[in-house]
Amino acid sequence: MVSPKLMLGIGLMSGTSxxxxxxxxxxxxxxxxxxxxxxxxxxxxxxxxxxxxxSQPDGEAQLICRLNVxxxxxxxxxxxxxxxxxxxSMDEIRFIGSHGQxxxxxxxxxxxxxxxxxxxxxAAEIAHMxxxxxxxxxxxxxxxxxxxxxxxxxxxxxxMFADEKQDRIVHNLGGISNxxxxxxxxxxxxxxxxxxxxxxxxxxLAVSHFSKGKAAFDxxxxxxMEGKVDKRMFGYCMAHPYYSEKPPxxxxxxxxxxxxxxxxxxxxxxxxxxxxxxxxxxxxxxxAVSQAVRFxxxxxxxxxxxxxxxxxxxxxxxxIGARLEGRGAVSLSGELGFGEKSVEPVLMAxxxxxxxxGLPGNLPQVTGAKMPMILGKISLP
Amino acid sequence: MVSPKLMLGIGLMSGTSxxxxxxxxxxxxxxxxxxxxxxxxxxxxxxxxxxxxxSQPDGEAQLICRLNVxxxxxxxxxxxxxxxxxxxSMDEIRFIGSHGQxxxxxxxxxxxxxxxxxxxxxAAEIAHMxxxxxxxxxxxxxxxxxxxxxxxxxxxxxxMFADEKQDRIVHNLGGISNxxxxxxxxxxxxxxxxxxxxxxxxxxLAVSHFSKGKAAFDxxxxxxMEGKVDKRMFGYCMAHPYYSEKPPxxxxxxxxxxxxxxxxxxxxxxxxxxxxxxxxxxxxxxxAVSQAVRFxxxxxxxxxxxxxxxxxxxxxxxxIGARLEGRGAVSLSGELGFGEKSVEPVLMAxxxxxxxxGLPGNLPQVTGAKMPMILGKISLP
Numbered sequence: 231m232v233s234p235k236l237m238l239g240i241g242l243m244s245g246t247s248x249x250x251x252x253x254x255x256x257x258x259x260x261x262x263x264x265x266x267x268x269x270x271x272x273x274x275x276x277x278x279x280x281x282x283x284x285s286q287p288d289g290e291a292q293l294i295c296r297l298n299v300x301x302x303x304x305x306x307x308x309x310x311x312x313x314x315x316x317x318x319s320m321d322e323i324r325f326i327g328s329h330g331q332x333x334x335x336x337x338x339x340x341x342x343x344x345x346x347x348x349x350x351x352x353a354a355e356i357a358h359m360x361x362x363x364x365x366x367x368x369x370x371x372x373x374x375x376x377x378x379x380x381x382x383x384x385x386x387x388x389x390m391f392a393d394e395k396q397d398r399i400v401h402n403l404g405g406i407s408n409x410x411x412x413x414x415x416x417x418x419x420x421x422x423x424x425x426x427x428x429x430x431x432x433x434x435l436a437v438s439h440f441s442k443g444k445a446a447f448d449x450x451x452x453x454x455m456e457g458k459v460d461k462r463m464f465g466y467c468m469a470h471p472y473y474s475e476k477p478p479x480x481x482x483x484x485x486x487x488x489x490x491x492x493x494x495x496x497x498x499x500x501x502x503x504x505x506x507x508x509x510x511x512x513x514x515x516x517x518a519v520s521q522a523v524r525f526x527x528x529x530x531x532x533x534x535x536x537x538x539x540x541x542x543x544x545x546x547x548x549x550i551g552a553r554l555e556g557r558g559a560v561s562l563s564g565e566l567g568f569g570e571k572s573v574e575p576v577l578m579a580x581x582x583x584x585x586x587x588g589l590p591g592n593l594p595q596v597t598g599a600k601m602p603m604i605l606g607k608i609s610l611p
Numbered sequence: 612m613v614s615p616k617l618m619l620g621i622g623l624m625s626g627t628s629x630x631x632x633x634x635x636x637x638x639x640x641x642x643x644x645x646x647x648x649x650x651x652x653x654x655x656x657x658x659x660x661x662x663x664x665x666s667q668p669d670g671e672a673q674l675i676c677r678l679n680v681x682x683x684x685x686x687x688x689x690x691x692x693x694x695x696x697x698x699x700s701m702d703e704i705r706f707i708g709s710h711g712q713x714x715x716x717x718x719x720x721x722x723x724x725x726x727x728x729x730x731x732x733x734a735a736e737i738a739h740m741x742x743x744x745x746x747x748x749x750x751x752x753x754x755x756x757x758x759x760x761x762x763x764x765x766x767x768x769x770x771m772f773a774d775e776k777q778d779r780i781v782h783n784l785g786g787i788s789n790x791x792x793x794x795x796x797x798x799x800x801x802x803x804x805x806x807x808x809x810x811x812x813x814x815x816l817a818v819s820h821f822s823k824g825k826a827a828f829d830x831x832x833x834x835x836m837e838g839k840v841d842k843r844m845f846g847y848c849m850a851h852p853y854y855s856e857k858p859p860x861x862x863x864x865x866x867x868x869x870x871x872x873x874x875x876x877x878x879x880x881x882x883x884x885x886x887x888x889x890x891x892x893x894x895x896x897x898x899a900v901s902q903a904v905r906f907x908x909x910x911x912x913x914x915x916x917x918x919x920x921x922x923x924x925x926x927x928x929x930x931i932g933a934r935l936e937g938r939g940a941v942s943l944s945g946e947l948g949f950g951e952k953s954v955e956p957v958l959m960a961x962x963x964x965x966x967x968x969g970l971p972g973n974l975p976q977v978t979g980a981k982m983p984m985i986l987g988k989i990s991l992p
Contacts, residue, residue, distance in 0.1 A: 284672060285672065286672065287671060287672060287673040288669070288671045288672065288673075289671065289672030289673075290668060290669045290670065290671070290672075291665060291666065291667065291668060291669065291670030291671075291672075291675060291714055291715050291729070292668040292669075292670075292715055292717065292865075294672060294675065294715075294729065295714070295715035295717055295727045295728065295729040296717065296725055296727045298727060298729060298751075299725050299726070299727040299751070299754065299755075300725055302751075302755070333672055333676070334672050334673055334675075334676035336673065336676055336677065344677055344680050344681055345680070346676045346677045346679060346680040346733075347676065348672070348675065348676040348679060352727075352751050352755070353751075353988060354748075354751035354752040354754070354755045354988075355751070355755045357752070357755070358752065358755035358756055358984070359755070366988070367735075367988075370679075370680070370683075370733050370734075370735035370736070371735040371738070371739065371990070373680065373735070374680075374683070374733070374735045374736045374738070374739035374740070375739055484673075585991070588991070603739070604991040604992075606990075607734060607735075607747070607748075607988035607989060607990050608988060608989040608990075608991075609752070609987075609988050609989075610966070610969070610985040610989075611985075
């Protein structure tokens with residue numbers, strides 16, 4: 231539908247940690263992509279709180295309805311602010327790809343059961359305010375084809391990070407953690423990936439708990455770096471059945487949210503703040519590394535590429551390094567051309583670009599879908 | 612985007628009464644439309660109940676998330692069943708326009724206030740199951756441009772019912788009632804219209820109350836026909852402030868739903884079932900006619916065209932006839948080529964067809980939007 235080979239698109243990612251919206255302005259030149267600018271618009275505290283309320287199992291319809299529109303306006307503002315800062319006119323932007331804020335993600339398996347997912351952030355608001363075409367809501371088409379609707383990152387990780395000679399594992403640390411397996415020189419069909427479990431979601435809940443709501447996250451992993459791993463708590467957390475499930479699989483706040491956090495807390499009341507946070511970092515790292523080894527079976531030394539907000543948490547990075555035990559070397563994604571916070575929004579631009587060219591955006595071997603699907607819904611300005 | 616002049620489309624309408632989905636298969640030949648087939652798939656009782664739960668202010672996120680996918684599957688089934696019955700292959704269908712089930716409709720006015728609306732029934736499910744392009748979610752673009760997101764019917768009413776010589780008022784009796792003003796020979800810019808208030812929504816609540824949940828609606832208005840108008844209750848209901856608000860305006864279950872019904876009931880405990888239903892029919896009729904006279908100011912004799920499920924309620928029809936006091940003659944829409952239950956689903960096909968041709972679907976003078984907007988989101992199969 232969009233014809234010129236060279237075009238600019240914007241990707242918007244609002245992750246499960248619910249802290250704000252990441253923006254990437256991307257140049258597409260045929261199959262090649264280049265990152266032109268990035269931005270981040272944090273949510274005001276009240277909005278963050280309302281998102282958390284709406285994301286509960288009993289999040290209320292009237293709140294969801296209103297937040298859908300409010301978030302659409304915030305997403306549009308984030309796109310426009312980033313373009314303005316970068317000196318790029320919105321007239322040059324051909325399209326926006328928007329993930330939306332996940333309110334629920336309920337993949338289930340079993341006969342007669344219905345998988346579902348719900349992202350909000352009204353695309354019509356973005357299209358109207360920004361004056362350009364928007365592709366949004368990428369996950370439901372994968373679910374319609376029998377997939378989990380997640381993870382969607384692997385295809386874009388392949389475009390950004392695949393290497394001819396080196397096996398790579400891309401590890402995205404958002405609210406949820408997911409990894410992508412990119413064996414050297416592989417085509418899309420050899421890409422593997424899955425959600426490995428919680429990352430910032432649990433850590434942020436812990437920070438909020440220990441600070442009585444005053445702090446939202448552990449910047450740089452500073453507090454966790456002062457603690458050490460509590461072995462009992464680590465053992466309890468690592469025994470979560472999700473880590474043993476075979477991929478394809480995906481997860482979310484429904485499994486690793488406030489209820490689960492409350493359970494951990496109840497059972498480990500004596501663990502102090504620093505050790506508690508350090509242990510959650512170790513669980514994030516340990517569950518990702520152990521599942522990578524178990525399910526991806528790397529045969530030679532690989533590069534472990536970190537992206538997402540959690541890549542700035544030094545305790546997580548340290549725990550990953552230790553647990554790799556020399557099997558792989560850790561890099562930040564920025565060393566490979568895409569800053570840690572840009573990978574997810576770039577993904578959204580890549581998915582939108584594919585949809586507008588009639589190309590599928592899911593990888594069936596990753597999501598479990600029966601077939602490749604053109605993802606998303608197109609809103610005209 | 613869709614080029615051939617002649618094409619078939621399907622429209623799907625699931626109204627605020629929440630009883631099922633109406634289907635229309637429509638042939639488009641340039642600007643001309645012809646109705647080829649209609650169908651109706653009633654919701655199973657459990658689904659209807661869940662929709663009502665989800666539509667409450669505190670309708671739960673996890674239910675909304677699941678229902679979105681379930682309803683998408685039901686909509687797809689309704690489209691396919693209707694095509695099959697009509698002997699039309701789905702391969703011939705170029706597109707589907709789907710309204711979705713309204714969960715919330717919250718138009719508000721005032722500085723800093725945010726209007727919003729939420730329809731569910733996953734378009735990706737419809738597109739995948741039916742194997743064709745789907746346009747869905749028509750209201751948010753109008754809201755993004757400052758409109759109420761409703762009513763959207765007037766533009767299609769114009770295409771279906773406008774007459775060169777006769778002034779016409781089209782009255783759609785769904786869960787909510789809306790009227791469209793089509794002065795003789797008028798272009799789109801002279802069309803007026805607004806939601807007039809409740810229709811089947813209150814009546815169905817009353818039927819459910821008096822039958823202790825055993826009946827869902829008063830078929831043919833049979834029970835209401837046995838009653839007479841209770842003057843006190845009629846006066847109380849007609850004093851609702853919505854009826855005095857100047858158009859553009861729209862309303863929904865938030866204003867005329869269970870809470871309001873409970874209020875009427877509490878104040879009129881002594882009114883028996885038959886009289887209660889008859890009075891609600893009189894309120895539906897009386898509020899529509901009085902607002903038509905007050906806001907549309909018809910100067911000569913006009914035709915009052917009834918459509919929607921409520922057109923089969925003889926008590927409503929009788930009350931309208933009486934209250935018109937000779938100012939207009941009542942017809943059913945079927946007499947003018949579009950069966951009473953087909954008008955709303957035809958509208959959805961018309962809106963989808965316009966979107967795919969890059970044409971706006973709202974009328975700013977009707978919805979209050981600042982400009983004409985291309986409505987809806989496009990999902991590819």
